[in-house]
Amino acid sequence: MAQASSNAYLLYRQWQPYDWPENRPSANEVTRSQRGLGWQNQGSSGTFGIDYDYQPLRIRTGEPAHNGHLHRLTFGGEWQYRLYRLEARAGxxxxxNMFKYQDFHSDVVNGRIALFRAINEASSFSLGVGGDHRFGTFRWLPRVRWKQSNERGQWLVDLPVLVQWQSPGRLWEFRLERIGDRWATLDKAREVESALYLREWRTELTYRVHDGEGSWPAVALGIGASIDTRVRYQDLGTGTVDLSLGEALLASLRLDW
Known part of the structure; x- marks a missing residue:
C-alpha cells in the first residue's frame, strides 16, 4: 500500500489583457488574473483536496450585472476501486458582493463529476461520462481516458477535455485543457440575480525550477495561452451578453510544500 502524503500550494496566474471584441470608443481592454491556494491528501485509494481561487475579470463597458470579482471554493478528489474511477468536486x-452581504441564490452551488470504467484490468483505456460547465451550461459528455508511462514520461489523455504530458521526474509538464465554470452574480444594487460563464481552451508549459527542501517550497514557472476565451453574463441594459474575448498569453508561478 502507498504511504499517505499531503501537500499545500499557492498559485498566481496573470493574463495579457484581452482586446474588447467590438470597436467601441468607450470600451477598454479586459484584464484578468488569478490567485489560488489549496491542500491535497493522497492515500492508497485516491486523493482528496480543498481549493480556493479569486479571479478578477474586469469588464469596463456597458452595465454588467456583476462586479467582476469571482470567488470559488471547492472540495473533492479522485478515487479508484478495481475497474472504476470516480472524479468529483463540489463547492x-x-x-x-454575495459573500460580503451574505445574499446568495441557487447558482452559487457548483460542481463537476466524472465516472470511468476500465476496459479490463490490463488495459490503460477507460470509458466514462462526465458532467460540468466546461462547454457552457452544465452538460453531460462521453469521455475516453488513456494513461501511459514509459521512459519518455507520463501521458494522460482524457478526451474531450485534457491532454497532459509530464517528463521523467516531473521536471516539465505540458497541458492542453478545456476550462469552464459558472459563478453566481449580483448587480451593484443586489437586485438582479444571474450567473457568469467563463470558458476557454488553455495550453500551458511549466518547469520546476526548484525541488524544495525542508521548509522551502518547490517552485514551478509556467507560460501558455488561453484560446477562444468566451464569457457570458447579464447586462442591465442589453440583456444576455455572450462574447468572444479571443486569445491571450499567460504566465504562472506555483509554490508547493
Missing part, C-alpha cells in the same frame, strides 16, 4: 462560486 460554491460567486461574486464578492
Amino acid at each position: 460554491i462560486a460567486g461574486t464578492s
Whole structure:
C-alpha cells in the first residue's frame, strides 16, 4: 500500500489583457488574473483536496450585472476501486458582493463529476461520462481516458477535455485543457440575480525550477495561452451578453510544500 502524503500550494496566474471584441470608443481592454491556494491528501485509494481561487475579470463597458470579482471554493478528489474511477468536486462560486452581504441564490452551488470504467484490468483505456460547465451550461459528455508511462514520461489523455504530458521526474509538464465554470452574480444594487460563464481552451508549459527542501517550497514557472476565451453574463441594459474575448498569453508561478 502507498504511504499517505499531503501537500499545500499557492498559485498566481496573470493574463495579457484581452482586446474588447467590438470597436467601441468607450470600451477598454479586459484584464484578468488569478490567485489560488489549496491542500491535497493522497492515500492508497485516491486523493482528496480543498481549493480556493479569486479571479478578477474586469469588464469596463456597458452595465454588467456583476462586479467582476469571482470567488470559488471547492472540495473533492479522485478515487479508484478495481475497474472504476470516480472524479468529483463540489463547492460554491460567486461574486464578492454575495459573500460580503451574505445574499446568495441557487447558482452559487457548483460542481463537476466524472465516472470511468476500465476496459479490463490490463488495459490503460477507460470509458466514462462526465458532467460540468466546461462547454457552457452544465452538460453531460462521453469521455475516453488513456494513461501511459514509459521512459519518455507520463501521458494522460482524457478526451474531450485534457491532454497532459509530464517528463521523467516531473521536471516539465505540458497541458492542453478545456476550462469552464459558472459563478453566481449580483448587480451593484443586489437586485438582479444571474450567473457568469467563463470558458476557454488553455495550453500551458511549466518547469520546476526548484525541488524544495525542508521548509522551502518547490517552485514551478509556467507560460501558455488561453484560446477562444468566451464569457457570458447579464447586462442591465442589453440583456444576455455572450462574447468572444479571443486569445491571450499567460504566465504562472506555483509554490508547493
